[in-house]
Amino acid sequence: MLTVNQTKNALLDGASIEEEPYTSPQDSDEFFESLDKPAKEPTKLEPRNTFIRAGVLTTVRGSAYMEYGNTKVLAIVAPPKELLRASARRMNMGVLNCYVNFAAFASGDLDSVTERERHLSGMLTKAMEPVVCRTEFLNFQLDIRVLILDDDGCLLSTAINCCGVALVECGISTYDLVTASTACIYRDHVFLNPSAKIEELARKHRRGSNAVQEHGLIITASMDTFEQIALCKQYGYLSIVTYIKLLDYTLAVNKSLRQLVRGVLTKRVKEQHELDLREKAESALEDQRLEEIIEKLKKQGPEEFIQSNIREDPYVKRQ
Template sequence: MPVDTKRVRGPEESQSPLLFVRADAGAKPRSLQHRTDGRSAAEPRPVFARAGLVSQADGSVYAEYGRSKVLCAVYGPRESDRKEERRLSGATLGCEFRFAPFSCKMRAAWIQGTLEKEYSSIMEQSLQPAICLHKYPRSQIEVYVMVLENDGSTLAAALTCASIALAEAGIEMFDVVVGCSLRQCGDVSLLDPSAAEEYSASSSQEVDNGSLTVALLPTLNQISGLVSKGEWQEQTSVEAIKACVEGCQKLYSVVQQCLTKSVKRKNPQLVSKA
């Protein structure tokens, strides 16, 4: 019989992936003050990041935010393909954010969706103020982010990973960009929310029920990007932004350690001299 070589055949005997899902996965917290993973409301998830894993890219990083897993690759700066872009005085930045088909509970399509396009645009606007684009005329810098597992706060993780990958690629920057998200449920602010906390609706009918993502330049202490959804009171929104800024400052040390290890790995002579 003819064989369809373009189709990927699965194993003859297989098990449902639902058998390996934890019993508490997707469960709602009994109380907003006591989250399912044991964190307090103002405590971010543990972060692991390592740079230089994609050999074909000029800069790359793999990061884990709890169960969220993000891979980022940076290519450039290189000569622009479009003639109209060559006339610009500085480089052009292009960002592409994608969810892997297996990253969500419902299988994602290969075609870039509306949310992915929105996140790509937000990344581009948030990263531009941090890059010295004027030093790379008639060139382009491309940033690709792939979410391997989505457990919430993926936009904030993508912003941080993209900044690390840009610095690892040797692109001159005014400062790195660190992202942090917050979920507001009434009087409770959940920093770095998981997927269950991010999409669950508040039990009360109060006004403050939304989400917030902040992109911060920690050394310059400037906000390069802010995305807010839902209904907020003025005082609550100000406190939420302050909480996200503090969360970004906490993650800044992780970014510094990741870049320091990358430099030592590329230049082992620096370690021997020290």
């Protein structure tokens, strides 16, 4: 039987809001009335305007950058490293650690940054563990680091998408491509890919007078090939019917994102293949040039070859 439990809002506690926008239920009502409200039943299950780039950093093997609307995330994956003997434990799979950090300019509330980073790191680790083939690097540790450059909602789902691309770029074995999205409900209106202020509105709603009314959000990370869910995070008061409805919405958005991610990775492979061909051609030309020099050395001898390649400096006057 499907059960819905109310949990602490670890994700929304990490939303980057410059200042407290809702100090009273009246402020929440005024902001909600000013919104361009979507239909109660969304017809277009599509992601935000999205930009993804793999291999943005040349100093690391796996990296990716993603813009999901105004939310900007950078992910870095380092190759697995062997665990120290003191910390190594008998286990049948490797260790995966995710670390989330906010850029200094990405958050207005510096007092809660550490707590927000800790919560997001834990949830990102839970989302990525079912994706990575950890049985292939026993007694090794894989670190994924995420830098939040800007947060305008859908922060956790954007980080999951970005990390999935970075893992493939790094060459880490995964069971499938992972994609994630967020859906929010407030006063019977469903917000797909909500902004940070709408997420905050759902959190502040519990303090108002209509606390019994359905409100909250759901974040879903899925692997479509095997029809598996890597992570499903729910916050707020949702009935079972509403929960399943929002889950279906997020899974539909995930499928659209999957096609986008596949296109980005396919383009990256083609670019890398063209780069390899160019490097091979340049290497072949260099080998040919060296062969010509060796042939001249054999025919002329070292001294004659050196004398034939000496050029006078045109700026030096002869005496």
